[in-house]
Amino acid sequence: MPDPSPPSVGCFVMPAWWTKPTFNLSEVAQFLGTPISxxxxxxxxxxxxxxxxxxxxxxxxxxxxxxxxxxxxxxxxRIRHVRINAMTVFSAFVFAGKPDPRPVAHNGEWVVYSEDGVNLTVPAWLCWTAVRAWATKVHGTAHA
Structure with missing residues (x-):
């Protein structure tokens, strides 16, 4: 089985369709494996x-x-059973580059600090590649 780790240098290329509104809430929740609510x-x-x-x-x-x-x-x-509050949500959207997307490093990680100072690392590169693969699969070669 090939190593799923990305190269250590560089950034993912931001597709032209990355910011195009495409998915409804139900599709997003299903992809994430998270309740719509x-x-x-x-x-x-x-x-x-x-x-x-x-x-x-x-x-x-x-x-x-x-x-x-x-x-x-x-x-x-969420799958790590971490409590998600307003600051965490804000941090995730800022990390993603809201309102303007920014490239994600091939080995990019999002570091989150809890209220008690504990830090957690989320493999941002893995989330980015999963979203791109899902979008390409759901909407075919138009996004490839």
Whole structure:
């Protein structure tokens, strides 16, 4: 089995479609393996912090890969049973580069500090590649 680790130097190339609103809340929650109510709560916290999350131009809100990347970081904490508060949500969206996406290093990690000073490391590179692979699979070669 090949080593899933990325190269240690450089950044992922940001696809042109990365910020295009594409996915509905149900699709995002299913991808993350997280209840819709939890994802919705995280989005509410992000919006309360002043983040522009999702595109509400139609009758349904759509989310971009950029949004999903930040949510994927939070989902990694959730599966570790880490309590996610408003500051953590804000930190995830800032790390993802909201409002303007920024490249993620091939070995990029998001470091989160808990209220008691303990730090946790989330493999951001793994979240980024998972979101890109999912988007490509769901929407075919248009995103490749």
């Amino acid at each position: 939890t994802v919705s709560f995280w989005l509410t916290l992000a919006r309360a912090a002043g983040m522009e999350v999702g595109d509400q131009s139609g009758n349904r809100t759509r989310y971009s890969c950029h949004d999903v990347f930040a949510l994927a970081l939070l989902a990694k904490l």
